[in-house]
Amino acid sequence: MESNPPLPAPNDLAATWAFLENGIDQIMNRLEEGLSYKRYMDLYTGIYNYCTSSRMNPGFASEPLAGPGSNLNNNRGANLMGSDLYQNLQRYLERHLFTIRENSTQYMDENLLRYYTRHWEKYTTASSYVHHVFRYLNRHWVKREIDEGRKTVYDVYTLTLVSWREHMFKHVERHVMTAVLKLIERQRNGETVETGLVKSVVESFVALGLDDADSSKSTLDVYKDHFERPFVEASEVYYKKESEKFVSENSVTDYMKKAETRLSEEENRVKMYLHTSTNKPLITTCEAVLVKNHTDIMWDEFQNLLNMDKLDDLHRMYSLLSRIPEGLDPLRTRFEEHVRKAGLSAIEKIADQGGETMEPKTYVDALLEVHRKYNDMVTTAFRGEAGFVASLDKACREFVNRNNVCKSSTSKSPELLARFCDSLLRKSAKNPEEGDLEDVLNNIMTVFKYVEDKDVFQKFYSKMLAKRLVNGTSASEDAESSMISKLKEACGFEYTSKLQRMFTDMGLSKDLNDQFKDRFSTDAGDQQVDFSVLVLGTASWPLQPSTTNFIIPEEVEKTFHKFKMFYQNKHSGRKLNWLFHLSKGELKTNYLKASKTTYTFQVSTYQMGILLQYNKDTTYTFEELSQSTDLNAEVLSGQLGILVKAKVLLLSNGAVGEPGSRYDLHMDFKSKKVRIQLNVPVKSEQKVEVEETHKTVEEDRKLLMQAAIVRIMKTRKTMKHVALVNEVISQLSNRFKPKIPDIKKCIDVLLEKEYLERVEGQKDMFSYVA
Known part of the structure; x- marks a missing residue:
């Protein structure tokens, strides 16, 4: 007891x-x-x-005895x-x-x-x-x-x-710390040690941090001075020696693995038995010794890793260099240059076909392949870091707008991109499935993002959309709407307003045709003509007026005049401008006595005007056809050339389009197809159309620049020349990249028109004339 x-x-x-x-x-x-x-x-x-x-x-x-919990007053x-x-x-x-x-x-x-x-x-x-x-x-x-x-x-x-x-x-802390540092060094060398000893020492050093000014408060002074400082200094010495030795005996990639492992070990060491406050000074010191001291060899190795697409090693290098200030800057610069060269090289390989005849799909696929590869690299190796994303964007913008195909004009990329869109959205057996089409359209928008001359794309796209709608060759209305929505999201409402208006006009035209057919469906003698008209607003549709006169064939003239009267009664004061060069029709053959087959010719309105003449006779001279159709020589020659090539007409005298040449109806015409497509574009016309489109773009740009200058000056009242030019470039860069000489010309035009005036006594200063 x-x-x-x-x-x-x-x-x-x-x-x-x-x-x-x-x-x-x-x-x-x-x-x-x-x-x-x-x-x-x-x-x-x-x-x-x-x-x-x-x-x-x-x-x-004395008061009675009380226990420890009593309140003794x-x-x-x-x-x-x-x-x-x-x-x-x-x-x-x-x-x-x-x-x-x-x-x-x-x-x-x-x-x-x-x-x-x-x-x-x-x-x-x-x-x-x-x-x-x-x-x-x-x-x-x-x-x-x-x-x-x-x-x-x-x-x-x-x-x-x-x-x-x-x-x-x-009295003992120095001996204790010496023992602790030896123990930690043994652990770093791969030995298994009793980490609980270090943890207990750390806890004692922390507990002894008492505030001399207020004993009720604790500080980390003892731990910082007597444990953390010597520990961090010893770590620096250890890793400096180890890293220098390892680098001299191993490859850069092996060194990066070693450095990554060591940094991870030190972070775990803090979690295991050190105070959390040690994490920052310890890891900062280790980063300086293991990474910052060896940045040069890593920067030099970066290009080799890019060339060999070593994604794991690239990510490792990114992770290490992102730990130190400015560690990634040289990588971003080299990455941008590498991607730019890769893009230019990819286009160079396919440019042998020639810029003029370049297949749009081949061109766009080549651009996308480069972007896809390096976008995946940015996502996986560089974790989508903003600086690398910016480098990728700069590089893509360069090789999309300035490559071998774009030598003659920076407008070639947007033109080919618009043509690729047209091939996808036009009816074709090669069209992708609906789900796949959406993916391809998204890919197109990826390239579109980098195109500088977005106004060129808009012009070509709107012309091609107009043709698809007029000719009824759109593969899917949903796909058309989806593409316009994507363009609207990328460039705003104004960019797509005319495109959306086209669809509105198509809907109104359908209603108009239904009303016309209901109104005249009972008229006798009209059943042989299936007549349909598209009434389209001049402001929204990029359609050029016809370059020739044309006499409407008498077979459709009656219906033609009926529609004119119907429309004028419905909309008084409006004027219809007929675009016969964009019209088309179908003719059935009744003249082939030897053949039991009845063929259907799909023709342009001009071809219809020529062929319907052969209801009266089987042979005509060039001059006779010119007189009966009123087509000019150039257009008539082109259409006759197509009919002669298809052997619907036979050239019995002279050459096509020459005065005195004669054209006979081919009475023994035969074809494997029952429906023969004769309404094909003339190549010379296509080339002229492309040139006219580019010319229209230039004219529109002048107006846009003048409008921007007036808008800016109206707001600022007075402005220096350089500041005005920079502001114009800034405002229009989302549509196209204005050239400084062009801006200067527009300023001169506005000075002549007295929208602006020079400020007296101040060099290069303009003021707005209210």
Whole structure:
């Protein structure tokens, strides 16, 4: 059974301290034997009795004994009597720690760490018990001393930590840190070590960080000064030596793997047993030694990795260099140049076919292939980092607008892109499925994003859309709408407003035709003519007027005049301009006596006008056909050439288009097809149309530049020449890239028209004329 010594007299300091020291010694050295609640309460009561002793307070009657949790209000005695006990406790802790310190001298390295951490854990556990035993002293005497500004007085638990710091830590910390650094170095060298020892040392260093100004607060000063600083310095030395040796003996890619592993290990080391605040200084130091000191060799290796498409190594290099300031800048520059060269090379390979005859699909696919490859690289290797995305965009903009195919004109890319759109959206057996078509249209928009001359694309696209709608060759109305929506999203409402108006006109024309047919369906003699008209707004449709006169064949003349009257009655004041060169029809053959087959000729209106003449006779001269159709010589020659080539007409005299040449109806015409397409474009007309489109673009650009200049000057009132030019370029760059000489010409035009004037006495300054 435990033998508890009797409580000492309340006013006997020597007896009281001897009683307390015996108990404290048991807590500090033999806590594992156990401390009964009775023993604990006796120690607490001994302190209470001494602090409230009436020897120092004559006439003061002691209150009944209370436990550690009681609220004792009378503390006059405690305020006077606590000093002796506090000082005795201080001296005891000093003696106790001296013994521990002396015994530590026989240990080194890992054994020293075991000794230090074992005694630290035992000491701090015992200290918390002692703190509770002295709870009455803490609440009263200690509190009053602290309130009065005594910097050398602490609550008992803090006193135990201060004592450890003064009488143990300061004497052994260098030996402890030497042992810790050796242990960590062994772990870095691949050995398995007891990491719990380092964790306990770290916890003790952190716990000893007490604020001298306010003992109730803790700081990391001890940990920072005595652990973190030497640890980070040792890490720097270790990795500097290791990295330099490794680089000299291994490849750059192997070094990057090593550096990546080491950085990961250090980040895990912080999580395992260091204080979280060490992460930044440690990793920053390691990044400087492992990455920054070796940037040159990584930058030099980057081009080789690009050439060989080493995505894993590229990502590793990106991850390492992204850790240091400006580490990625040279990579972005080299990546941009590499992609630009790859794009130019890809176009050069297919440019042998010649820019003029380049197949749009081949061209667009080549552009997309390069973009797809390097966009995937940016996504996977560079994690979609904004700087690499910008480098990719710059490179793509260069090779899309300035390549071998675009030598003659930067407008070639948007033209070919528009032609590729046309081939996809026009009815064809080669058209992709609806889901695949949407993907292809999205790919087209990827290229479109990089096209500088978006106005050129718009012109060609609108002309081709007009042809698809007029000729009824659109593959899908949904696909047409989808493409226009994509263009609208990319360039805004104004860019696609005319395109959307075309579809509106098509719907109105259908309603108009239905009304016309309902109105005249009962008229006799009209059943042989299936007549349909598209009424299209001049402002929205890019359709050129006919370049020749034309006499409407009498077979359709009656219906033609009926529609004119019907439309004028419905819309008085509107004028219809007939575009016969865009019209078409079908004719059935009734003249082939030897053949039982009836053929259907799909013809242009001009071809219809020529062939219907052969209802009256079987042979005509060039001059006779010119007179009966009123077509000019150039157009008539082109149409006759197609009919002669198809052997519908036979040339019996002279050459096609020559004066005096004669054209006979081929009475023995035969074909494997029942429906023969004769309405094919004349190549010379196609070339002229392309030239006219480019010419229209140039004219439109002049107007756009003038409008932009007026708009800017109206807002700013006065402006310097250079500032005005830059503002015009900025405002129009989403449509096309204005050339400075063209802007200057537009400014001169506006000066002549007196929209602007030069400011007197100020060089290159313009003002707006209201």
